[in-house]
Amino acid sequence: MRLMLSLLAATALLGAAAPAPARSHLGQEPPGDVLIERDKLQWVWAAPCATLEPSCDVPLRHHAFRIPTQRDWHASFNDLLDLVQAFTLSDGAPRCGSPWFSPSYDHCDLGDLQIGAVWRSAFCIPGYVDGCNNRASESFLVRAVPEPQSLVLMAAGLVLVGWRTRRGMRPAG
Template sequence: MQAVAVAVLSLSSQAFAAGVELGTEPPDSLIVTRNGLEWVWAGPCAGLAPSCGVVALHHGFGFATDSQWTTSFVSIADIASAFSGKCASPYFNTVWNHCDAGDITVGAIWQSPFAEPSHRNQPYSETFLVRTSNQVPEPAGLAFLGLGMLGLAAVRRTSRR
């Protein structure tokens, strides 16, 4: 009976990620940046139901398209290498606070074109999220910057006359 209680306690300490980290910005040390995209390993389950855990989207992170995957990575091994020790599950997953590296090595990555076909859409596949890097300026921001510079040049030219 005591062994069962210990097992339940150890599982419960892993199971509940809904602590202070959930919904907060993950630290830079857990973010992988590739080709203007920022990636996080959000948990050990599919991002949407049916799933063994729910992923909360926040801080601009969302589910990746095939194009975003292939822009950033070249293979399962590349993904595994990039995310070695970088689990952000406590920041995104409402059930689990860990990631399963073994799932990546067998190709169980949710909604990734690199995933093994039999694992791609499974509830137990690892979920990764992506957002546009803050290092890439938005077109509207560039337009306003350009207009501001033109305005400054015009003011400077008129003040010289």
């Protein structure tokens, strides 16, 4: 009996010390390998649910990502096939940003994308349980790609701030 209690206690201690399962990257900047750049826009497949209510889980918008307009859709993709190809990796897996945007899901449903269940996109297919407005339609978010001039200006500003800070730290002499 004592041996049994010792084993149970050891198992409980090991279980408590075990690392937690991988957590979502919710709210963090998504890595470049889940983003697609088209027409000066960065696109991310944000969730397997609608972007607004009614939804199975509304994806969070952060890091300047917003809901795409019809103009964004038409400027960036030719049709549903173009969208599917852009967000399908060479091994057939989806290029999914859901872990960075969805509070509950860490996956994207490639099958739903392929049949046009894309929430309020220019390429949704209304016939599949209203793929344009269904709560479980795939959601995409978009943001403007930073212009190179903006990055150069920002770098110059940081250099100037660093120079002024360093200059102010010199001992008087």
